[in-house]
Amino acid sequence: MSKPKRAAQRWVCQACGAVSSGWFGKCPSCEAWNSIEQELPPPNPGERPAGSSVVVASTDAQTQVDSQPRRPCGLAEVDRVLGGGLVPGSVVLLGGPPGIGKSTLLLQASVGLARRTGIVLYASGEESIAQVGSRCARLAASHKNLLLMAEQRIEEVLAQATDRIRGAAGQPPLGAVIVDSVQTVYSTAQDGLPGNITQIRAVTSQLVAFAKHHGVPVVVVGHVTKDGQLAGPRLLEHLVDAVLSFEGDEERATRLLRATKNRFGSTQELGVFEMRGDGLREIANPSEAFLTHREAPAIGSCVTATLEGSRPLLLEVQALLAASFGNPRRTCVGVDPIRLAMLMAVLDRHAGLFVLDQDVFVNVVGGMRLSEPASDLAVLLAIASSHRRQPLAPGTIAFGEIGLTGELRPVPRSETRVQEAARLGLKRVILPAAPKQAARALKDSLDSLHLGASVELRFARSVAEAIELGFA
Template sequence: MAKEKTVYVCTQCGGTSPKWLGKCPECGAWNTLEESVADNTTSARHRFQALAKSMPAATLSEIEASDVDRTPTGIEELDRVLGGGIVAGGVVLIGGDPGIGKSTLLLQAVDALSLQVPVLYVTGEESTAQVALRSRRLGLAGTKVRVLAEIQLEKILATVASEQPAFCVIDSIQTVYSDQLTSAPGSVAQVRECAAQLTRTAKATGTAMVLVGHVTKEGTLAGPRVLEHIVDTVLYFEGDTHSSFRLVRAFKNRFGAVNEIGVFAMTERGLKGVTNPSAIFLSTHGEPVPGSVVLVTLEGTRPMLVEIQALVDSGGPSPRRLSVGLDRDRLAMLLAVLHRHAGVACMDQDVFVNAVGGVRISEPAADLAVLLAIQSSLRGRPLPRGFIAFGEVGLAGEVRPAPRGQERLKEAAKLGFSIAVVPKANAPKKPIEGLTIHAVERIEEAIEVARSLH
């Protein structure tokens, strides 16, 4: 009997090596190569077939292109993240921590869509009775929702062919396996092959598919990164399990904007969309307090108001710099800029910065708000009620403009804010009713404005 040939497969990128190595030669990750049986089946060759239909070469300007038709899911915040609704033949990969609400949200979406188009919910982690129990708990009718409890890929594809759904959910891709491969469900080869086969089916039949993916302890999608390249849209569930609020963020979207977010509140009846997310991220202080500044940040196409809180306290010989929801390295850089260009020294102080509500802010437009909050806490003087700020701060002390500044200012004025410190390039040409704008070019100007408003 011929000995089975083994290869070592990287769990991060799916790259292979004939022998074990400490470092993956493809992606450079350490200790990710695992032994598996080499694929000698025809499916290994099919894996490299094109996922989209092949077409002859054509001139770009002569190709007919029109906007894709979308079907709203009935959940407004989910439609916002998807770019307006589901697209025929589109494949969505959604990941998140266990118990954060992935299956709940998709079951609600399936139930709402079942009133418009035929749907199929494939569960590999629960029985049909468990899905029905959750549906009753959420108060869903489920009269037109077809459910299949199956993990074998070939049976799932046969059911899709017979049911011909317009929308299909696979919960989850890590539980599905193909008989064409000898490796276990959840392995790199199985996840990659099953995702490719399901994507091929979606493109060929026009069925919109959603693949639920597990995440690793680092918070990234488990399995090979090739999954994110195969699918059209990648969504991540974010949020603290101790909080009732959840964020769904688009990291990749071939049919819409990336970094768009949907905000949900977890209730007894499932996930409900939050129409005014700024209310979540603003604390309710009776009176203005030192170290608190409201930032107008941009999440996708939506301006949101988030409260930035800073606490500066005596730290002794080894002061700490901690941030929650903001980049810690950027905080250290901003403190150096504050000292060098504005003369505000914190070298012997502990500095703690927090974005209220558990939101993560990655854009540099938060710099100015962070520095003004630190200065307010250090002096123990609160900024006036209705104060907002945004702008990027450079190492030379200049305040750079933030993208779409007019929309940020209009959103703040709509919510009743009256004083704004913004980069000079973001100052509106026409005054905004109810909003007094202080345009600054350098950080020392911003600090002077803040001190005059105390």
């Protein structure tokens, strides 16, 4: 009788997840030192039992989707980023730097789910039940359907969740499972310490299998490294259905929630919160929070309208020019430095303002980032205002894409941007010239909202015209 074949040894890099047949001091893929560890092959599960899979026609799949609607968590900003709430059977990964408020956000979302959908099992591998309970009391996030457990074994967490899927007599069914965090939970079927690549893969695979089999949404927390990347292999992000990023600045109380991956919704939506002593407060109108209210216009400042998914945001762009001693510096916060260099070249060539020999500092107020080209015109006008040492006219807002030839190009959803500006009291809008039909449609939409008389639209075809209108 021949001996059974011995499984080949696998050596896995803990930094990038690359697999090799032997040990290396330096990973051939990511060149990280001393990051390769041996991974034991999983036991042979044997043959799959016949008839264990279910095949459904695509025409009948919609019926299953309609019978399992999304589960809102009660936080409108979180539901906005998710696309309306948690999808049954989905796995969501929430990442963010230490101390940003991930656990606070999840507890506030958990109590909202517990009030609406049923039992929420919150498993913490980092804190004791007393610690989590004290935070619940501080956040006023206690509910009889919110169950807490301090456990690091994933098998025990899933066993407790399975026991509550159907619910006991008089008990609601299981609505969601939250694991905080995936780097502190381990599987007894695998060797190694919690947080290594083998354990992360095993734990995440079990959570995904549980969510898909029982139709229960699962939310896991992921640690973030010093360079801002989610710790663990990239496989972790591929296994889950949605990846949320919770960002913020230690010097500000504002917190931003974004989706970098979402199989069931858009990745362009943005959730805005304010951190307070009693937890996170939703900011329903971020434009008012980001704009600086002044009695008189400031030199080097211009307001622009940008889009974050379906939401228009008004942000203030500030620019400062100073004499350069040596090589001119370009310092940007919230603006792409390459695009800034292009705008300065256009300003020099097509507007007659020579600014290439000066130090230029550009900042977006509130710690936000301007990524769409529609903010080009506001950045350029802020630089021109600082160069001329003259403020823009009061109540001015500008948006539009700038080409290398100095022309202004229309941007999408101008109507939404103008309406948001008028709602916040900005009455003078500088925007790219559009065809007559588009300009007439924009004015008609403002008239239908009774804003046509209060908003002055100034169309410009070139950079030179926009600067002339801005300071006229």
